[in-house]
Amino acid sequence: MTEPRDPLSRPLPTVEMPLLRGQVRAARARRAALLATAGLGLAGGVVLALVGGGEGDAGPEGPELESAAPEAAAAAPREAPEMFVATEPEAPEVPEVPEVPAPAPTIEDESGARRFETTFGQARGFRPALLAAGLSDDESAALEVALAETLDFRRCRPEQRIVYERAPDGRLLLFEYHDQPTSFVRAVWGDDGQLRAERVERELEVRRIARGGTVRTSLGDAIEAAGLGRGVVGVFIEVFDGKVNFSTQARAGDRFRVVVDEERLEGRFLRWGQVRAIEYVGARAGRLRAFYFEERPGRGDWFDEDGRQLRGSWLRIPCRYDRISSPYNPRRMHPILRRIVPHNGVDFAASTGTPVWAAADGVVSWAGPKGPNGNLVSIRHEGGWESHYAHLHRIQRGIRRGVRVEQRQLIGSVGSTGRSTGPHLHFGLKHNGRFTDPMAVLNGPGRLLPPGPRGRFRRERRRLEAALAEVSLGAAPTPEPDEPQADEGLD
Ligand SMILES: [Zn+2]
Numbered sequence: 001m002t003e004p005r006d007p008l009s010r011p012l013p014t015v016e017m018p019l020l021r022g023q024v025r026a027a028r029a030r031r032a033a034l035l036a037t038a039g040l041g042l043a044g045g046v047v048l049a050l051v052g053g054g055e056g057d058a059g060p061e062g063p064e065l066e067s068a069a070p071e072a073a074a075a076a077p078r079e080a081p082e083m084f085v086a087t088e089p090e091a092p093e094v095p096e097v098p099e100v101p102a103p104a105p106t107i108e109d110e111s112g113a114r115r116f117e118t119t120f121g122q123a124r125g126f127r128p129a130l131l132a133a134g135l136s137d138d139e140s141a142a143l144e145v146a147l148a149e150t151l152d153f154r155r156c157r158p159e160q161r162i163v164y165e166r167a168p169d170g171r172l173l174l175f176e177y178h179d180q181p182t183s184f185v186r187a188v189w190g191d192d193g194q195l196r197a198e199r200v201e202r203e204l205e206v207r208r209i210a211r212g213g214t215v216r217t218s219l220g221d222a223i224e225a226a227g228l229g230r231g232v233v234g235v236f237i238e239v240f241d242g243k244v245n246f247s248t249q250a251r252a253g254d255r256f257r258v259v260v261d262e263e264r265l266e267g268r269f270l271r272w273g274q275v276r277a278i279e280y281v282g283a284r285a286g287r288l289r290a291f292y293f294e295e296r297p298g299r300g301d302w303f304d305e306d307g308r309q310l311r312g313s314w315l316r317i318p319c320r321y322d323r324i325s326s327p328y329n330p331r332r333m334h335p336i337l338r339r340i341v342p343h344n345g346v347d348f349a350a351s352t353g354t355p356v357w358a359a360a361d362g363v364v365s366w367a368g369p370k371g372p373n374g375n376l377v378s379i380r381h382e383g384g385w386e387s388h389y390a391h392l393h394r395i396q397r398g399i400r401r402g403v404r405v406e407q408r409q410l411i412g413s414v415g416s417t418g419r420s421t422g423p424h425l426h427f428g429l430k431h432n433g434r435f436t437d438p439m440a441v442l443n444g445p446g447r448l449l450p451p452g453p454r455g456r457f458r459r460e461r462r463r464l465e466a467a468l469a470e471v472s473l474g475a476a477p478t479p480e481p482d483e484p485q486a487d488e489g490l491d
Helices: 021-049 126-132 137-147 219-225 231-239 451-469
Strands: 114-119 161-166 172-178 183-189 195-201 204-214 255-265 268-282 286-296 299-303 323-326 346-349 355-357 362-369 375-381 385-392 410-413 424-431 434-436
Touching: 126 137, 137 172, 137 183, 137 195, 204 219, 204 268, 204 451, 219 231, 219 255, 231 255, 231 268, 255 451, 268 451, 286 451, 362 385, 375 410, 385 410
Parallel strands: none
Antiparallel strands: 114 161, 161 172, 172 183, 183 195, 204 255, 255 268, 268 286, 286 299, 323 346, 346 424, 355 410, 362 375, 375 385, 385 424, 424 434
8 A cells, every 4th residue: 555665766854844842743643644544444344344245064964063065155255354554645754665774853843852753664574674764773672672562573564653752862762663543552761771662542532423324225235325334234133133134124215324433533534333323214124223232331232212132131143244144954955965964053154253252141161173163162051052153263262161151252253164165153052952943042032121220221312312313314114014924825
């Protein structure tokens, strides 16, 4: 993303005249804002990576959990986006090439401190980058030691910024390495005269915004047309699971509204945060509303208007998926073997790295590779239930046999390990040792908030309802009459 630059035509620094403090600050803010803009690309990439095709299991013969037929591996290859792809579009700037002499100070404030800025550039390592930036041998060595714990030198990228300041006598006053949109690493002098590194989080500004739209082709397209991340689709599917099936019951003319947190950095959009309220009014689906509420700090969930949890004590869907690529089917005719080979679970197509959550509270009974299941986590629950999560890309650190987990706790990420042709989660459920269909069994009503939190919930709900009401979308769609039931059971 960085502009290709000819190392021979080295541009001169932008500012060589002393600046007033305010101007220095403005210049810093401008740079930070540019950095934040670069972060926008990242947010978009992550959101888009959550949707897209997936594949089913491969392998004809029945391992313990998996006995699915090979399925179309139709998805385009999806790759995880770069951790952070920053650009520094503000040209001209100091060179990126290590061979050139140290950069001239870009800004000098009235105290005489000089500020230097450059990028990691094409340096072959962290120390060479520091030397190329104009730091001395001793300083570079000390910085490398101080930052070793805080910064992963192998992840340094050419466009990341190196910033430091020197006193008029040449002393190093400050060193910063800007590697992430929301934070950077700073080295400071301790009382003992040693350099110490700390990660400094930038202050995110969170704005609650409301948007809405009308469905023309699909909910996903409508959400995108409203300028929202496509990941919001997953929230609708997950929260209204069991109440509406968007792939069969969405109609052109249906409307939706969303209240969502927008995270901003230095006054610019960074990424979408927590979705707070969703509403869907459909000709077929009827009117649905859900509100996000934190009963305890950090433990939020979705509730209906009365304060009843929408998802019960089990998650039927333990990851944010794109589609069900293979349902539970104990009498599935194998397309190649031409005999009945059961599919002992549900396959959720999702991209590699998508978080997988524990479907209910329980104790981990297996965590590790297990033959065709690939990386497998199994959890034993009360009442003779056991849930299984197969083909994981990674198992979350700390998830091992005997560990207690809570519902919705992160246990790993979607992958394609074991006998699998593409990234998906195989979710299996056993009751007293026998496989059952999770989608049919796990749909009990959720619990009602107890009186104390329910009062808090009502106040929060009123605020969110007011925010939803700010989005005007015209007339509601006319409800469709119930579908005729006459032809039921004819085939
Ligand atoms: Zn499967």
